[in-house]
Amino acid sequence: MTAERVEVKQKVLSANDRLAAEIRADLTSRGVLCLNLISSPGSGKTTLLEKTIDELKSKLRLAVVAGDVQTRNDAERLERHGVPVEAIETGGGCHLNAEQVSKSLSGLGLSELDLLFVENVGNLVCPSSFDLGESMKVVLMSVTEGEDKPLKYPAAFRRAGALVLTKIDLIPHLQFSAERAVENARSINPELEVFATSSFTGEGLAEWLDWLLEAAERKRSG
């Protein structure tokens, strides 16, 4: 029997992408801004969210989908700040996918939301490949990680709309140039919005919060 070649030309992640498109359409129709937070482990995603929730929960209706390989620790930390949180334990998976997010969204009252954060699994490689239906990816990078992080892990920075530099209160103790880090990030993605923040001292958080308020307002008004 002779072999026959069948053209397929199908994207490997087409099933994920289709579901992500459905999530995006649903969130957009309800005017919900959805941000997918991506970073290495320990860069401060959960702490930034804790601060953000405390500052914004009187102005916006917030919720979080928190992904981790194991434990509900992040979700429990965030729940204490008084917003709905859905935890996804991936059980070894190094990223979230659209199916996991879709299931956890059914536990949240989406029509009652303005801003939804998806805290991805701490990993700067794999999460950037999986569309979750977010409005925008936001990449976090702490100052202890080194200025060349964007050059080493370009995909996450290329696909993000904003970069939050975290833990800037530590800069006096480090050989770290925020200017060079931002320059590296913008060499990958010239249109990246950049926020330099410290969740510990509160420095730079006002700009981040204002940007979130404006983005949520734009989303709400279509």
Next chain:
Amino acid sequence: MHEMALALEIGGICERELAHAPESRLTGLGVQVGAFSGVEVDTLRFCLEVVLKERHGDVAIEIEREPGVAACLSCEVQFEVRAAPFECPDCGSVARGVTGGQSLQVSYLEVE
């Protein structure tokens, strides 16, 4: 790290395609992997072998690499790139963005 998840997706695509012709046997698989798709080619090949082995035995796996292409922010020239940062060979400006090398698709199946 996520290559096994991708290999399982590719296995699923193969199953769906073969469902149209249940008598057929999968003998070959072509996958196109872009330079910026975030995929480690050798790991993907290993994972695909594991995923396809049980049902299909040995399948000839061809992985075609799609080169990375970026477009200049200033002069719009398109140029091939390997590693960041991407500087335009004509004017030295940074790239506006990646225009090629992000694909990750099943190109073809070979069946008999």
